[in-house]
Amino acid sequence: xxxxxxxxxxxxxxxxxxxxxxxxxxxxxxxxxxxxxxxxxxxxxxxxxxxxxxxxxxxxxxxxxxxxxxxxxxxxxxxxxxxxxxxxxxxxxxxxxxxxxxxxxxxxxxxxxxxxxxxxxxxxxxxxxxxxxxxxxxxxxxxxxxxxxxxxxxxxxxxxxxxxxxxxxxxxxxxxxxxxxxxxxxxxxxxxxxxxxxxxxxxxxxxxxxxxxxxxxxxxxxxxxxxxxxxxxxxxxxxxxxxxxxxxxxxxxxxxxxxxxxxxxxxxxxxxxxxxxxxxxxxxxxxxxxxxxxxxxxxxxxxxxxxxxxxxxxxxxxxxxxxxx
Amino acid sequence: xxxxxxxxxxxxxxxxxxxxxxxxxxxxxxxxxxxxxxxxxxxxxxxxxxxxxxxxxxxxxxxxxxxxxxxxxxxxxxxxxxxxxxxxxxxxxxxxxxxxxxxxxxxxxxxxxxxxxxxxxxxxxxxxxxxxxxxxxxxxxxxxxxxxxxxxxxxxxxxxxxxxxxxxxxxxxxxxxxxxxxxxxxxxxxxxxxx
Numbered sequence: 373x374x375x376x377x378x379x380x381x382x383x384x385x386x387x388x389x390x391x392x393x394x395x396x397x398x399x400x401x402x403x404x405x406x407x408x409x410x411x412x413x414x415x416x417x418x419x420x421x422x423x424x425x426x427x428x429x430x431x432x433x434x435x436x437x438x439x440x441x442x443x444x445x446x447x448x449x450x451x452x453x454x455x456x457x458x459x460x461x462x463x464x465x466x467x468x469x470x471x472x473x474x475x476x477x478x479x480x481x482x483x484x485x486x487x488x489x490x491x492x493x494x495x496x497x498x499x500x501x502x503x504x505x506x507x508x509x510x511x512x513x514x515x516x517x518x519x520x521x522x523x524x525x526x527x528x529x530x531x532x533x534x535x536x537x538x539x540x541x542x543x544x545x546x547x548x549x550x551x552x553x554x555x556x557x558x559x560x561x562x563x564x565x566x567x568x569x570x571x572x573x574x575x576x577x578x579x580x581x582x583x584x585x586x587x588x589x590x591x592x593x594x595x596x597x598x599x600x601x602x603x604x605x606x607x608x609x610x611x612x613x614x615x616x617x618x619x620x621x622x623x624x625x626x627x628x629x630x631x632x633x634x635x636x637x638x639x640x641x642x643x644x645x646x647x648x649x650x651x652x653x654x655x656x657x658x659x660x661x662x663x664x665x666x667x668x669x670x671x672x673x674x675x676x677x678x679x680x681x682x683x684x685x686x687x688x689x690x691x692x693x694x695x696x697x
Numbered sequence: 698x699x700x701x702x703x704x705x706x707x708x709x710x711x712x713x714x715x716x717x718x719x720x721x722x723x724x725x726x727x728x729x730x731x732x733x734x735x736x737x738x739x740x741x742x743x744x745x746x747x748x749x750x751x752x753x754x755x756x757x758x759x760x761x762x763x764x765x766x767x768x769x770x771x772x773x774x775x776x777x778x779x780x781x782x783x784x785x786x787x788x789x790x791x792x793x794x795x796x797x798x799x800x801x802x803x804x805x806x807x808x809x810x811x812x813x814x815x816x817x818x819x820x821x822x823x824x825x826x827x828x829x830x831x832x833x834x835x836x837x838x839x840x841x842x843x844x845x846x847x848x849x850x851x852x853x854x855x856x857x858x859x860x861x862x863x864x865x866x867x868x869x870x871x872x873x874x875x876x877x878x879x880x881x882x883x884x885x886x887x888x889x890x891x892x
Binding site: 373375376378398401402405406408409410418420422445468469470471472474475604605606 | 779787794799801865870
C-alpha cells in the first residue's frame with residue numbers, strides 16, 4: 373500500500389473544507405482498503421469519516437432518510453426498511469457476507485468500484501483505471517460483464533445490489549460540499565462509461581454523500597429482489613431484478629422495475645414498466661413485458677446468456693410478487 | 698498442544714529464522730478524540746484487545762490483522778487471502794464480526810477487539826471451540842479461528858436456526874478442506890446448548 377496522509381475530520385464541514393485532489397473518504401473500507409492494497413486506488417490523503425454524525429434511519433418530509441454511514445446490516449435489519457421496502461432489505465441481505473455487511477456503509481455501497489478483473493489488476497490496461505490505456509475485457513474474459521450501457525471504452529458491470537433496488541424506488545442521494553448541499557436522483561448519479569469510464573458518478577471534487585432518501589411509495593411494501601448467481605451466497609449477480617407492483621384487482625396498475633448484473637450502472641427499465649401497466653397480473657403479461665428488458669443489449673463473447681437470463685429473472689421476480697399476501 | 702514444549706510454533710520459527718523483529722508494543726498513549734488530527738506518519742490508537750487496554754502507535758496503512766499478528770503476537774487470527782474474501786481473519790470489533798484484513802488499525806481508537814484468543818474462559822473452551830472438536834469442524838485448521846469467531850457472532854445474532862440459514866450466515870468463511878458439514882453440525886450443537 374502506498375503512503376497516505378491520514379486525517380480524522382471532526383465535523384462534516386471539516387471533511388469537505390479542502391477538496392484537494394487525491395483525497396479519499398474512508399468509511400467501511402471494504403472497497404477502499406482492498407483497492408489501496410492492490411494499488412488500484414492510491415489516494416494521497418485519506419479522511420476517516422466514521423465518527424461523523426451521518427447516521428440514523430428516520431422518516432422525513434421527503435421520505436425515508438438513511439444516513440450515509442449506516443452499515444448495510446443495520447439498514448437491512450431496520451423495521452421501517454423491512455416493512456415498507458422489502459426489496460431494499462432483500463437486496464442488502466443478498467449482498468456480500470455477514471462480515472462485510474457489518475462493515476460496509478450505505479454511501480460506500482453506492483460508490484463501490486466494479487469487480488472487473490482487469491480493473492483490479494494494475495499490470496494490464498484498463499480505461500477506467502488508466503484512461504486511454506485500452507479495455508482488455510472487450511476481447512478477453514467477459515462472462516460477468518455488462519450487456520447494457522457499455523461503450524467501446526468500458527464494459528464493466530456496476531456491482532451494487534442495493535443501488536438496483538434504490539433506483540427502482542426513485543431514491544436520491546444528498547451530497548455535501550464546501551458550496552452547500554444538493555440532491556441528485558440516483559438514476560442520474562451513476563454515469564454511463566461513454567468515452568470517460570473513469571468518471572463513474574456525478575460527484576464533484578471533495579463532495580461527500582451524507583444521506584440517501586427513499587421517497588414514500590406505499591405499494592413498495594409489495595416488492596421483491598431476486599438475485600441469480602453462480603453460487604447461492606456471497607457472490608455478485610449474474611442477473612438480478614428489483615420489482616414492485618401496484619395492483620388494481622387482477623390488473624397491474626403501476627410497476628417499478630430495475631435490474632442488476634446487466635448494466636454499467638444500476639438499470640431502470642421504464643419500457644418494461646410501461647408494458648406491464650394495465651395488463652392482467654399473470655405470467656403471460658410478465659413474459660411479454662420482459663421482452664422489452666433486452667432492448668439495446670450488446671452481448672459479448674462470454675455473456676450471450678445474459679439477455680435470456682435477465683428476462684427469466686424478471687418473470688420469476690414478478691411471479692414471486694404474486695405470492696406475497 | 699504447543700504448551701507441552703514450552704514454546705509456541707511461532708516462537709520456534711522466530712528463533713530459528715531471521716525474524717528478530719520483536720517490536721514490543723509501544724506504550725505511547727495519544728488521545729484518540731483529538732479533532733481533525735492529521736498525520737503522514739504514526740497514529741495513536743488505544744483499543745481494548747481481549748479485555749486489555751492496548752495503546753499503540755500505528756502506521757495508517759497497518760491493518761488490524763497485521764497489528765494483531767505482528768505487533769501483539771496474537772497469531773490465532775489467520776491471514777488467508779488478505780483481500781476480504783475468505784473470512785480467515787474474522788474478529789469482533791465492538792461485538793460485531795468484521796474482516797480484520799480490510800480494517801485499518803488507525804480507525805479503531807476506543808474500540809473493543811475480540812480475537813480467538815479471547816474466547817475461552819481460562820482453560821475452559823468456548824462451547825463453539827468444543828463443538829468444532831466434537832464434530833471435526835476442521836481439517837487443516839487454517840480457517841478455523843475465523844469460522845469460530847464468525848459463528849460466535851451468528852449465534853449471538855440468533856436469527857440462523859436451520860442448517861440452510863447457518864450456511865447462508867456463514868458464507869463469508871471459506872474452508873478449502875471442505876469441512877462444511879462438520880462446521881454446520883458444530884454450530885448447531887453450540888446453538889442448541891445455548892438455547
